[in-house]
Amino acid sequence: MNVRPVLDANASAGGGNLGNLPEWDLTDLYAAPDAPELKRDLDWLEASCKSFASDYEGKIAGLDARGFLEMVERHEKIENIAGRIMSFAGLRYYQNTTDPDRAKFLSDAQEKITVYTTPLVFFSLEINRLEDAAYADLFDADADLARYKPAFDRIRAMKPYQLSDEMEKFLHDMGVVGDAWERLFDETISGLEFEVDGEVMGIEGTLNCLTEQDRAKREAAARELARVFAGNIRTFARVHNTQTKEKEVMDRWRGMPTPQTGRHLANDVEPEVVEALRDAVVAAYPKLSHRYYELKRKWLGLERMQVWDRNAPLPMETTRTVDWDEARETVMNAYSEFDPKMAEIAEPFFSKGWIDAAVTPGKAPGAFAHPTVTNVHPYVLLNYLGKPRDVMTLAHELGHGVHQVLAAGQGEMLSSTPLTLAETASVFGEMLTFRRMLRNAKDDAERKVLLAGKVEDMINTVVRQIAFYDFECKLHEARRSGELTPDDINALWMSVQAESLGPAFDFMDGYETFWAYIPHFVHSPFYVYAYAFGDGLVNALYANYEEAPDGFQEKYFDMLKAGGSKHHTDLLAPFGLDATDPAFWDKGLSMISGLIDELEAMED
Structure with a gap:
């Protein structure tokens, strides 16, 4: 249920008089953090996850194709509501990662959804315990269900690396800890200040100076980036050490042969390719x-x-x-x-209002397009400087x-x-x-x-x-x-x-x-x-x-x-x-x- 936007590593920037830059209108998700529709969806999500687990946990192997399809459609609805909530919380946060209220709202939403969705951990585990023949027969029996087979094949690809039900639930709950380290990285980066030729700016403006015609200014920006990074390097090293170690522990317990295996599986691409x-x-x-x-x-x-x-x-x-x-x-x-x-x-x-283009204080650097959920629309973040x-x-x-x-x-x-x-x-x-x-x-x-x-x-x-x-x-x-x-x-x-x-x-x-x-x-x-x-x-x-x-x-x-x-x-x-x-x-x-x-x- 983690629907964090992925920042594009190739985002670039410029500067000047840019005209009327658009801002996001997030009301297609929710009108405000205190919108009654948001509370309604959180309450629905909590109840629906419980009822889903009550109806299906321990019973997937006994479902016929129609019953399996009904289960899948209910699970998709849960994914949709959870994704809508997290998209709203995440996009607000990325507009200003240094705003403590937005950071708290995102953290609270992540924790609630993690707790609400813990009862669903059984879903993929039981899918992977189905016998191969029974699994194949399910999708052969119903054309409406058959279209979902590629998604379940990707779930089944994780079968060799699946842990016990209790361990999987524990790891699901612990996900918010890794998220906290990622937020520390985001907030640290967005809060950095650099001074180039007497002007104080954030990381986007400073990186932009590396594309200036004036070589002296480019050098000044590069040296200032190095100075500020050096002053914060222990924090960045701690984040990387922790995240990398967490992945190593997870991979070791799962029996992943290489650190890259999980990414290749998620990408549905062969390692040799x-x-x-x-x-x-x-x-x-x-x-x-x-x-x-x-x-x-x-x-x-x-x-x-x-x-x-x-x-x-x-x-x-x-x-x-x-x-x-x-x-x-x-x-x-x-x-x-x-x-x-x-x-x-x-x-x-x-x-x-599907694009947020301006560089503003605390805004996440870089760029991304986030799909939100399939019954809303994507949102694009830029740091447009011309x-x-x-x-x-x-x-x-x-x-x-x-x-x-x-x-x-x-x-x-x-x-x-x-x-x-x-x-x-x-x-x-x-x-x-x-x-x-x-x-x-x-x-x-x-x-x-x-x-x-x-x-x-x-x-x-x-x-x-x-x-x-x-x-x-x-x-x-x-x-x-x-x-x-x-x-x-x-x-x-x-x-x-x-x-x-x-x-x-x-x-x-x-x-x-x-x-x-x-x-x-x-x-x-x-x-x-x-x-x-x-x-x-x-x-x-x-x-x-x-x-x-x-x-x-x-x-x-x-x-x-x-x-x-x-x-x-x-x-x-x-x-x-x-x-x-x-x-x-x-x-x-x-x-x-x-x-x-x-x-x-x-x-x-």
Whole structure:
């Protein structure tokens, strides 16, 4: 029942006079924290969980297909109400994580729902105790029930790692403890203050300074980030040590063979597919990030690159602010050009209070699209500051939103996609926006800036995220041998940075602490490879679209509508694509390499 939004690791930021930025209207969930409808739903949830357990605990094996379907529908209703409550509490909290009233409201809601739903722990346990033949017969006997089989197959995948009923209930109740550590991380990050050139700002504004044209300002921001992270490093190390140890204990008790196993199961993806992706990306570092950053070093006129130059604008790039109306028009035109239906689905996000765009004190950094529940709608969080890359962040999160709207028809159990597929529509939305902007470029200089920006985004999505994945693998492995000091974690971070970024870079003192602000390491261990998976998938999809555009949109929308009801092999089959083929990833990486080829050719 944990429905916390997942912050996107690739969110970027800018600055300037931005126009009228939208704020969330959460009244489609509840009118207020003290709304009578909220109390009504909490009371209903408590009673419904008790009655569900009374009616079904110890009895699932005796149900026929019709009775099983009725049970599933009752469980979905419980999921829906719990998800609605937690979405409201969570979204309010992420608007201002430093507000104690919002933090208390979220904590109280989490604790109540944890207590109310503890009687439901038996549900998945008894499902997994069904004999294989009886399980198969249930879904063969009823077509209405059969559509739910993919969701139950994913539950059954956890069967080898299931503990006793009492232990599972204990772990369910203890979940609020792990949530508290995550909130400590969020509140610490959101409460940090940085001073750059006499201006005090939060983390979003400071990270934004790393994309300024003025190199001295970029350096000042990088050094201030390092100073503040160092001052808080013991807190961040404690959070990471605790969360990683908690996962190690859980994995050990469950008999998980690797720290990554749980994520692969949740993503419904084979470990060998992820390792093939990881290996392909690492092997491609020289022809991707190493080659690109050497080009960028020359453009910047530097002997050596520093970490504050990684996301620097190009010298020929005009410093400008993209106001909100222009960003909206750019993305909506790209979506509409692909298919008017896509823009039609996206429109309410702008007109009905489904986007919260402004940077405000205490607001969670980064960006996300949260689906809430299937009978409401998604909400998008941005920290929009007006850089051209912010337009891509909008395109990315709006892609998630479109996907979530289309998948809602599957219902609570089947609408949610594995993380690997969840990035498909978001990265595809970015690609549509980029390609339209590239077609409309006024001259070679603008085209070069756009190409370089897209290559950097792809490197951040593929190379950087796989480096993050390798860091996490090393972190979890090292923690198994004992407590890690901040210096230990710093060393693990640096061990992947030079390898991924390449020989053009030097690393300032203090950069070793920059692992501290990445939310995924705390909130969603091993999530990050999903970005690389999504980018490779979209590159292959977009190539398919260019080669055979007729009928592509219909197949694409069908894929998004499927939500989590199909395995990635079934979703990709209509396009003639297969992610289990190791060569599949090389095709996606070749698209990035080809863009770098174009940039090199422009040097001649």
